[in-house]
Amino acid sequence: MTHQSVGRRTRTGRALLASAAAVAVAASAALLYATSASAAESTLGAAAAQSGRYFGAAVAANKLSDSTYVNILNREFNSVTAENEMKLDATEPQQNQFNFTNGDRIVNHAISRGMAVRGHTLAWHSQQPGWMQSMEGTALRQAMLNHVTQVASYYRGKIHSWDVVNEAFADGSTGARRDSNLQRTGNDWIEAAFRAARAADPGAKLCYNDYNIDNWSWAKTQAAYNLVRDFKQRGVPIDCIGLQSHFNSGSPYPSNYRTTLSSFAALGVDVQITELDIEGSGSTQANTYRNVVNDCLAVARCTGITVWGVRDCDSWRSGGTPLLFECNGNKKQAYDATLAALNSATPVPTTAPPTTAPPTTAPPTTAPPTTAPPTTAPPTSPPPGGGSCTASVISIDQWPGGFVANLRVTAGSAATSSWTVTMALPSGAAVTNAWNSQASGSTGTVRFTNAPWNGQIGAGQSTQFGFQGTGTGGGMTPTCSSS
Numbered sequence: 055m056t057h058q059s060v061g062r063r064t065r066t067g068r069a070l071l072a073s074a075a076a077v078a079v080a081a082s083a084a085l086l087y088a089t090s091a092s093a094a095e096s097t098l099g100a101a102a103a104q105s106g107r108y109f110g111a112a113v114a115a116n117k118l119s120d121s122t123y124v125n126i127l128n129r130e131f132n133s134v135t136a137e138n139e140m141k142l143d144a145t146e147p148q149q150n151q152f153n154f155t156n157g158d159r160i161v162n163h164a165i166s167r168g169m170a171v172r173g174h175t176l177a178w179h180s181q182q183p184g185w186m187q188s189m190e191g192t193a194l195r196q197a198m199l200n201h202v203t204q205v206a207s208y209y210r211g212k213i214h215s216w217d218v219v220n221e222a223f224a225d226g227s228t229g230a231r232r233d234s235n236l237q238r239t240g241n242d243w244i245e246a247a248f249r250a251a252r253a254a255d256p257g258a259k260l261c262y263n264d265y266n267i268d269n270w271s272w273a274k275t276q277a278a279y280n281l282v283r284d285f286k287q288r289g290v291p292i293d294c295i296g297l298q299s300h301f302n303s304g305s306p307y308p309s310n311y312r313t314t315l316s317s318f319a320a321l322g323v324d325v326q327i328t329e330l331d332i333e334g335s336g337s338t339q340a341n342t343y344r345n346v347v348n349d350c351l352a353v354a355r356c357t358g359i360t361v362w363g364v365r366d367c368d369s370w371r372s373g374g375t376p377l378l379f380e381c382n383g384n385k386k387q388a389y390d391a392t393l394a395a396l397n398s399a400t401p402v403p404t405t406a407p408p409t410t411a412p413p414t415t416a417p418p419t420t421a422p423p424t425t426a427p428p429t430t431a432p433p434t435s436p437p438p439g440g441g442s443c444t445a446s447v448i449s450i451d452q453w454p455g456g457f458v459a460n461l462r463v464t465a466g467s468a469a470t471s472s473w474t475v476t477m478a479l480p481s482g483a484a485v486t487n488a489w490n491s492q493a494s495g496s497t498g499t500v501r502f503t504n505a506p507w508n509g510q511i512g513a514g515q516s517t518q519f520g521f522q523g524t525g526t527g528g529g530m531t532p533t534c535s536s537s
């Protein structure tokens with residue numbers, strides 16, 4: 055457990071570029087399905103990707119100049135969450151004046167290295183800017199919806215999952231909503247926020263996120279469960295539940311955690327462990343990390359884990375030494391346990407999509423032809439090449455010498471389990487990196503295959519990915535195939 059020598063790499067521009075390229079390549083390789091069965095990967099992100107999951111960290115923009123911090127971040131994690139920089143006070147400090155400077159620093163750092171980004175958070179009673187704290191009623195409801203719309207629109211195409219609403223339930227035995235100015239605008243404020251988020255960024259997964267919803271027998275857990283169940287029953291858009299999972303002596307890791315994960319998953323949402331930290335040390339702490347990882351691995355729809363910070367001294371609870379790295383960058387026992395547990399997961403088969411064969415199972419029995427798809431999908435787009443998806447270019451941001459392209463992939467009348475978008479680049483253009491997908495080839499005809507976390511698209515639904523290129527974008531006609 056020595057300090058990694060990469061932390062001492064000379065930071066010349068050329069070395070940084072080379073290092074970034076190496077990291078991007080490593081990340082791409084790690085995220086491919088084609089890792090050999092049971093390979094022992096040496097980083098958290100690569101180990102998680104073997105079973106199609108991500109492993110992320112909360113990141114603070116003001117730490118991106120700390121080389122020990124950044125080296126760990128770039129080496130170990132393939133997803134990030136902004137610890138404070140996308141919150142309401144940071145992004146809308148004055149009403150209708152938005153500031154994305156620090157959020158962008160984190161997003162750009164992640165995207166340029168092929169990491170996914172979790173958005174945190176669009177609507178919350180806490181960390182509201184002063185102008186919002188003093189608002190109530192209709193004016194507040196409208197301001198909140200405007201905030202959700204503006205922020206989710208700004209980051210459209212770059213966010214893997216949004217914590218749309220954070221911490222809306224009260225602690226204790228009542229299962230009631232938490233009193234707040236947002237709650238006082240009416241009980242439907244949560245679903246209103248989710249609808250606005252879906253409209254603003256249809257490609258992001260939309261999560262409800264909370265703490266103390268880990269223990270299946272706690273009233274707050276049941277309250278969150280009932281919210282998700284109600285939303286699913288009524289068609290309110292929700293795709294995931296975020297369990298913050300801050301564990302300490304007052305809120306310990308519960309033995310029924312796996313029951314909680316599987317119960318939420320059974321409602322038809324992804325489960326994400328969003329802010330994991332476990333106070334303690336040594337083997338006790340390591341065992342709890344192992345248990346959490348194993349519980350997630352046991353639930354197919356537990357799609358990823360984020361720890362709330364990189365090193366102990368980066369933690370909001372640094373005194374409880376709750377993370378995986380010491381301040382000097384050394385790996386802790388908890389790190390070794392976490393990595394070993396991730397490596398013990400059943401790998402996603404190399405050619406997973408064809409062999410899992412969703413076409414032979416679900417479609418005949420669940421009879422999608424009798425419901426919505428026939429009326430909607432066929433007229434809109436005949437699937438190219440017999441595939442059940444379409445792809446389109448949403449935007450191209452061009453600057454002298456380079457561009458960023460965002461694309462949408464939409465499933466046809468059947469859900470996809472994987473997809474590939476093929477596209478001829480203009481002459482002289484080259485892909486430098488991609489997010490929310492894996493690129494193969496960089497010039498001429500290039501292919502983008504889904505990332506481990508976004509291959510499954512529901513019938514008629516869509517996801518987004520993007521890439522950065524050199525040269526000039528434009529005139530690109532993507533085609534999509536899926537299984």
Ligand code: G2I
Pocket residue numbers: 137138180181220265298329370
């Ligand atoms: O409290 C732990 C987490 C619980 N779930 C929601 C998360 O968003 C929350 O994160 C924490 C951050 O880790 C802290 O860094 O949220 C706190 C605020 O509620 C953050 O603390 C704030 C301090 O209160 C401010 O004084 C400080 O200016 O961090 C700010 C930036 O360092």
